[in-house]
Amino acid sequence: MNNYRIGKYLKRERKNRQLNQKQFLHGVLSISQYSRIENEEQDIRMMDFIQIMYLNKIDFIRFFDQFQNDNGININSKNKEEKILEKLAQLFYDQDLVRIKEMKEEVLDKKTLALKWKLIIAILEGNLNSLDNKFKIEFSEELNKSDNWTEDKDFLQLFSSSMQLFNIERLNIYMKKILLKYRDNINKENFEVQRRIASIGINYLAATYNQTNKSLFNEVILLLNNLSENPDLLMYKMLRLYFIYLKEGKKQQLEEILTILKEAGYSRFINNLPKNL
Numbered sequence: 001m002n003n004y005r006i007g008k009y010l011k012r013e014r015k016n017r018q019l020n021q022k023q024f025l026h027g028v029l030s031i032s033q034y035s036r037i038e039n040e041e042q043d044i045r046m047m048d049f050i051q052i053m054y055l056n057k058i059d060f061i062r063f064f065d066q067f068q069n070d071n072g073i074n075i076n077s078k079n080k081e082e083k084i085l086e087k088l089a090q091l092f093y094d095q096d097l098v099r100i101k102e103m104k105e106e107v108l109d110k111k112t113l114a115l116k117w118k119l120i121i122a123i124l125e126g127n128l129n130s131l132d133n134k135f136k137i138e139f140s141e142e143l144n145k146s147d148n149w150t151e152d153k154d155f156l157q158l159f160s161s162s163m164q165l166f167n168i169e170r171l172n173i174y175m176k177k178i179l180l181k182y183r184d185n186i187n188k189e190n191f192e193v194q195r196r197i198a199s200i201g202i203n204y205l206a207a208t209y210n211q212t213n214k215s216l217f218n219e220v221i222l223l224l225n226n227l228s229e230n231p232d233l234l235m236y237k238m239l240r241l242y243f244i245y246l247k248e249g250k251k252q253q254l255e256e257i258l259t260i261l262k263e264a265g266y267s268r269f270i271n272n273l274p275k276n277l
Contacts, residue, residue, distance in 0.1 A: 007037040198236035
């Protein structure tokens with residue numbers, strides 16, 4: 001994971017459970033190798049880390065909250081618009097159509113918010129075809145009005161949520177530009193940019209997996225691989241592995257990831273992932 005400090009927090013979890021290293025590892029790693037990890041002398045592979053967390057029933061959110069607090073990581077400074085977008089995203093995940101519709105007054109004063117709000121309602125109602133040409137024209141204009149749209153937060157947020165509106169050819173045009181901008185240097189961007197681009201990458205893989213045209217699959221996988229080893233980006237790293245295993249037909253590894261996601265409370269999210277090997 002390229003963050004040796006993780007070992008200290010794993011050691012804390014083990015001590016809190018009054019377990020020796022052998023008991024804590026459940027055979028995932030050798031004791032000698034794990035000792036180096038606890039002593040912050042060696043990195044830990046992400047899948048080994050996930051297995052240890054899962055087998056010891058360690059709360060991922062609590063674990064990383066503690067990591068952030070101790071290391072001075074603060075990702076909670078958000079403006080009003082970002083908070084509204086977060087609220088929309090959570091209600092979208094919860095499929096809470098009633099509360100989303102109640103947000104009408106909150107979004108009307110910002111065109112990009114209003115467009116995203118209308119789009120989310122159409123998706124939840126299973127009624128994307130109901131979006132008229134006026135909406136699609138406004139949507140396209142909003143996406144394309146920025147000269148540097150690959151750096152435009154509003155565009156990227158809209159693009160991430162709107163992939164179902166585009167055919168594969170149009171989707172690939174946009175995605176190629178994002179890959180050109182971010183693929184090889186995504187880890188140099190700040191956390192919010194990395195999170196936003198990673199979300200686009202995962203949504204692209206999910207939206208296009210069943211398409212015959214998978215020309216950008218490997219490039220998007222590389223983009224996700226190049227994310228910083230920030231614990232808050234762990235979900236995107238895990239989903240990167242999910243799509244690799246899906247393509248390679250590795251059923252056992254897929255089931256392990258799905259089980260971890262379900263145990264972590266992401267049952268609804270799992271329903272939206274492609275699963276056909």
